[in-house]
Amino acid sequence: MKEIEARDVNFYYGDFHALKGISMDIPEKQVVAFIGPSGCGKSTFLRLFNRMNDLIPGSRLQGQILINGKDIYAPGVQVDELRKNVGMVFQRPNPFPKSIFDNVAYGLRVNGINDKKYISERVEESLRGAALWDEVKDKLNDSAYALSGGQQQRLCIARAMAVSPSILLMDEPASALDPISTAKVEELISELRKQVTIIIVTHNMQQAARVSDKTAFFYMGEMVEYDDTKVIFTNPRKEATQNYITGRFG
Amino acid sequence: MRKLVEKGVKWLLTLSGFVTSLVILLIIGFLFTEGAGLFRKKIIEEGYVLALNKENPVRTMTAEQIKAVFDEDVTSWKDLGGPDLAITTFRLEDVEKYFTEEELGAQYEYAGEKIAALVDANPGMVAFVPESMIPENAELNFIEDSNISPKDVFVGAEWFPTATPSSLFGMWPLLAGTLWVSFFAILFALPFGLSIAIYMAEIAPSKVRDVFKPLIELLNGIPSVVYGFFGLTIIVPLLQQVFGLPVGESGLAGSIVLAIMALPTIVTVAEDAMRNCPRSLREASLALGASKWQTVSKVVIPSSMSSIASGIVLGIGRAVGETMAVLMVTGNAAVIPHSILEPLRTIPATIAAELGEAPAGGAHYQALFMLGVILFFITFFINLCVEYISSRNKAKNR
Numbered sequence: 144m145k146e147i148e149a150r151d152v153n154f155y156y157g158d159f160h161a162l163k164g165i166s167m168d169i170p171e172k173q174v175v176a177f178i179g180p181s182g183c184g185k186s187t188f189l190r191l192f193n194r195m196n197d198l199i200p201g202s203r204l205q206g207q208i209l210i211n212g213k214d215i216y217a218p219g220v221q222v223d224e225l226r227k228n229v230g231m232v233f234q235r236p237n238p239f240p241k242s243i244f245d246n247v248a249y250g251l252r253v254n255g256i257n258d259k260k261y262i263s264e265r266v267e268e269s270l271r272g273a274a275l276w277d278e279v280k281d282k283l284n285d286s287a288y289a290l291s292g293g294q295q296q297r298l299c300i301a302r303a304m305a306v307s308p309s310i311l312l313m314d315e316p317a318s319a320l321d322p323i324s325t326a327k328v329e330e331l332i333s334e335l336r337k338q339v340t341i342i343i344v345t346h347n348m349q350q351a352a353r354v355s356d357k358t359a360f361f362y363m364g365e366m367v368e369y370d371d372t373k374v375i376f377t378n379p380r381k382e383a384t385q386n387y388i389t390g391r392f393g
Numbered sequence: 394m395r396k397l398v399e400k401g402v403k404w405l406l407t408l409s410g411f412v413t414s415l416v417i418l419l420i421i422g423f424l425f426t427e428g429a430g431l432f433r434k435k436i437i438e439e440g441y442v443l444a445l446n447k448e449n450p451v452r453t454m455t456a457e458q459i460k461a462v463f464d465e466d467v468t469s470w471k472d473l474g475g476p477d478l479a480i481t482t483f484r485l486e487d488v489e490k491y492f493t494e495e496e497l498g499a500q501y502e503y504a505g506e507k508i509a510a511l512v513d514a515n516p517g518m519v520a521f522v523p524e525s526m527i528p529e530n531a532e533l534n535f536i537e538d539s540n541i542s543p544k545d546v547f548v549g550a551e552w553f554p555t556a557t558p559s560s561l562f563g564m565w566p567l568l569a570g571t572l573w574v575s576f577f578a579i580l581f582a583l584p585f586g587l588s589i590a591i592y593m594a595e596i597a598p599s600k601v602r603d604v605f606k607p608l609i610e611l612l613n614g615i616p617s618v619v620y621g622f623f624g625l626t627i628i629v630p631l632l633q634q635v636f637g638l639p640v641g642e643s644g645l646a647g648s649i650v651l652a653i654m655a656l657p658t659i660v661t662v663a664e665d666a667m668r669n670c671p672r673s674l675r676e677a678s679l680a681l682g683a684s685k686w687q688t689v690s691k692v693v694i695p696s697s698m699s700s701i702a703s704g705i706v707l708g709i710g711r712a713v714g715e716t717m718a719v720l721m722v723t724g725n726a727a728v729i730p731h732s733i734l735e736p737l738r739t740i741p742a743t744i745a746a747e748l749g750e751a752p753a754g755g756a757h758y759q760a761l762f763m764l765g766v767i768l769f770f771i772t773f774f775i776n777l778c779v780e781y782i783s784s785r786n787k788a789k790n791r
Contacts, residue, residue, distance in 0.1 A: 193680060227682035237673035240696045250681035253691065299677070306681060 146171040146310065146340050147192065152206035154187060156199065161187050163364045164206075169357075174332060174341045176351035176372065179361035180387070185344050188361070189312050192342065193229040194222050210310070227254055230303035230339075234315040236295035238287035238302070243279050246287045246298055250306040265305055272338075273301035274331055293324025300331060304339075311335065313343040317350065329354050348388055352376050360384045424769060427762035431546065434756040435538045436559045443536040443558060444512050444520040444527060451475040453537050456545060456559040462519060463558060470517065483511070483520040484557075501526075509533060521558040541756065546763065552727040552738075554747065554757040562760040564767065566729045570737035571771075573644050573730055574719060575712040578651035582708055585652070586659030587701070593660070594667035595689050606664070612657040621721030624650040629722055636734055642724030644733040650718045655708035662704025666697035703779045710775040714768065716741035740764050 147169040154162035162184045169175050177185035190196045191208055194215065207214050215225055227250070238246050247266040256262060266283075270276040275297045279290070287298055296316060303311060313332070317325040332341060332354045345351050351358050352372060359369040360383070368375060368384045379385045436456045437443060443459070445451065451473050454462070461467040463482050470478045488497065488504060491511055497504045505522075509531035512520050519536075527533065541562065549563020589609070593602050625642075628649050633641030670693045678688040694701070716739075724736025725746065744761050751757040 195676060195680065198676070198679070223682040223684055225682075226680055231676075231680035233673055233676065233680075235673060237671070237677045239674060239677065239692055249678070249683075249691070253678070253681060253683035253687045302677075302681065 145169065146211060147342075148207075148209040148212075149188075149191075150207040150209070152188070152191065152204070152208060154184075154191065154196070154205075155203040157201045161364055162191075165366045167359060167366060167369050169340065169342065171340055172336060172338075173356045174336050174343065174354055176355035176358045177342065177344045177361060178346075178348060178351050178358060178387070179367075181346075183361040184364040185359075185361045186314055188366075189314055189342055189344050192310065192312055193226050193231055195231065197222065223254075227306050228308050229310045229312060230306065230308035231312040232296070232300050232303055232314065232316045235319045236292055236299050238290075238295050238298050241287060242284045243287050243290070243298060244283040247302050247305050250302060254306060269301040269305040270298075272304055272335070273297045274327065274334075275301055291324070293320050293327060296320060296324065296328060297331065300328070300335075304335070308339060310340045310342070313341060315344050315346060318346060325350075348376075360387060362387070421769070424762055424765050427759055428766040429763075431562065431756060431759040431763050432541055432543060434541050434759065436541060437536070437538050438558050438560075439755075440524055441521060441558060442524045442527065442538075444509070444522060444531075445534040445536065446512055446516045446518060447532050447534050448516050449475055449478075449534055451536070452534070453539070456541070456561055457549075457551070459536075459559040460551075460553065460556050460561055463521070463556075478517045481515055481518040483508070483518055483522075485522055505531075546760070550729060552743075554751070554760055560756060560760075562756070562763075564740075564760075564764060566727050567738055567740045567743050567764065568767065569729050570644065570723070570727075571713060571739040571741075571768075573733060573737060574647045574651060574723065574739055575709055577644065577648035577733055578655055578712040579705065579709050581648060581652035582655045582659055582712075583705060586656050586705075586708070587663060589656070589660045590663035590667060590701075591689065591694075594664045595685070595693070606661075609657050609660050612653070613661075617654065617715060617717040618721075620650050620654055621718035624718060624722040632734075638734055640724060640736060642722055642736050644723060644730055644735060644737045647719045647723035647737075647739070648733065650722055651712045651715055654715060654718065655712050658711055659704050659708045662707065663697070663701045666700030666704070667693050669700075670697050699782050699785060703782045706775055706779045706782065710772055710779075713771055713775065714741060716745050720745055740768050744768075 145168040149165055149167050152162055152165045153160070165188060177189060179185050187196065191204065192210070192215075196202050196204075204216060208216060210225075210229070214220075239249060241249070244263075244266055247269050248262050251262050251265055267276060270279060275294060278294060279285075279298075282289075287295060290298060296319075300316070317328045320328065329350065332343065335341060343351075343354065355372045357370065358372045358375040360367045360375065360379075360381075362383055368379060368381045370380075375384060376388055379388065436459070443454070449470065451470060454473060458467065458473060462473075462480055463484075465482070467473065468480055470476055470480055488508065492504075492507050496507060505526035505528050508520055508522055508526065509528055512518050512533055513531075546562050546564055548565055549561060550565050551561040551563045552566050553561040593605055597605065624646055628646050629641035631641070632638060632643060632646055674692050674696060675688055678692045679685075683691070719739050720742035723738060723742065725738045725742060726736040727738045727743070728735075730737040744764055747757070748761050751761055
């Protein structure tokens with residue numbers, strides 16, 4: 144069942160045509176990887192799904208993006224409701240300058256949940272889900288900045304998962320991490336796919352091959368090819384894809 | 394050749410650093426030595442004595458008691474530990490009430506003897522006369538003079554630097570005035586300053602901000618006399634009408650003027666701090682479904698709190714040290730204020746107003762330097778606070 148549909152999406156930063164006529168379907172509870180060289184538009188495309196690009200002045204969208212059949216850019220859509228349903232993990236770990244507990248509880252609190260018992264249950268569940276609970280359970284009131292980079296990134300994943308989204312966007316979640324932390328995050332992704340649909344932008348092709356079910360290759364603002372990950376990495380139909388994954392450019 | 398130039402530049406920079414530090418140290422040293430001189434000064438005006446009848450057992454009087462006696466607030470020796478006897482005060486200018494010009498002589502050459510005789514004849518009399526006038530063989534008692542004590546200066550409640558025979562240098566009214574005005578100034582400036590900063594950092598479209606920000610920074614460049622003038626012609630009459638005061642010059646007027654003056658500092662620092670809040674934190678908050686206002690109040694403001702706090706402290710520093718505008722609108726009554734609607738006087742205003750009249754090297758002059766020392770410590774403490782807050786901020790962001 145398809146959860147996300149993009150229909151002929153064009154996106155402009157001022158005069159710059161960043162995304163050119165992209166259409167794709169993303170099925171439920173799958174991991175989809177976006178790959179491509181820097182500046183190809185994959186992050187821009189990712190940020191359309193939770194309307195993060197709204198913050199950029201002078202940007203413009205044509206076409207439609209539907210989540211569960213509803214156009215998320217239709218007038219009257221509650222952006223905060225949408226973002227509650229579509230979580231996001233960023234390239235660099237960006238915990239708030241608050242305690243570990245408050246970081247995870249933040250999303251619940253801003254969405255009007257005040258039940259302390261429920262919040263602490265949810266925090267524990269999310270931290271367990273992010274494989275961080277055992278490392279932090281004794282120091283929940285310490286500053287999140289006291290954690291290592293990899294722990295911080297897993298904390299950010301826990302924070303995003305605490306509000307129970309159905310889609311999780313990950314914008315190069317492991318690019319700022321060391322190999323061991325990267326492996327943990329990847330492990331986490333294969334764990335989380337049971338609960339949510341994941342779209343992950345990555346520069347690392349091995350990573351895309353390891354974690355994803357489907358892969359889309361972007362180049363110069365166009366989606367060159369979108370297929371099962373196996374097909375993309377073993378038998379791509381387009382020459383550009385072939386060149387990119389074999390490392391001839393990019 | 395190039396090496397030589399580089400060496401020259403290096404020496405020049407070192408030298409300028411040294412010279413600057415030296416000058417600063419000299420200024421501080423000067424301030425402290427002059428100020429400390431106050432405590433080596435005597436209570437009774439230099440060169441004068443307080444002469445009593447030889448029967449009178451009273452030997453010591455504090456500066457406050459001397460002032461009370463000569464203001465005729467204290468009229469019996471009983472209050473000073475002496476016999477039940479009315480006090481008669483005698484100042485040199487009273488001499489012609491008691492004696493004719495012939496008796497005193499053309500050059501007052503007989504005045505000393507006459508006064509000594511007068512005091513001898515009046516058991517309740519205390520005479521304030523130049524030491525040199527008193528004949529050596531006169532059988533009189535003198536009040537023992539003592540040094541001005543730090544206690545009287547720092548917690549004394551009366552500031553009468555020009556009173557004779559003994560001046561009062563109680564700095565508490567001035568200190569209280571300074572603190573009151575600064576406190577209320579910050580109380581007014583804070584809500585406005587923060588609202589403006591939040592508006593400019595978060596809400597205002599960039600075009601509005603481009604106009605607004607330079608405008609607010611311009612406020613910093615207006616000379617304080619102009620603020621004082623504005624306060625005197627607009628705020629003072631307004632307060633007088635609104636609160637029905639006998640005089641509009643009051644602590645409140647000073648606070649309002651100071652609040653306006655502290656505003657640019659607070660706004661600029663707070664706005665910069667909020668705009669420097671990392672975009673990634675905002676995005677993280679928004680991506681969790683927080684509204685813009687939730688993001689501002691729960692993430693942006695807390696994360697820039699320490700910068701905002703140092704902006705506030707800097708604003709306080711400006712308020713504490715501000716002289717001219719305050720001098721013009723506060724009414725300058727050196728009494729401990731009971732309400733912000735009363736006239737009061739601040740430390741900087743006192744120094745500015747009185748230094749010109751105080752004879753160099755005298756107790757009054759040195760008392761003003763002592764005020765400068767107090768002011769120095771207050772601002773020094775405030776700067777320490779700023780340092781502490783911003784260093785904590787750096788440690789947190791590491």
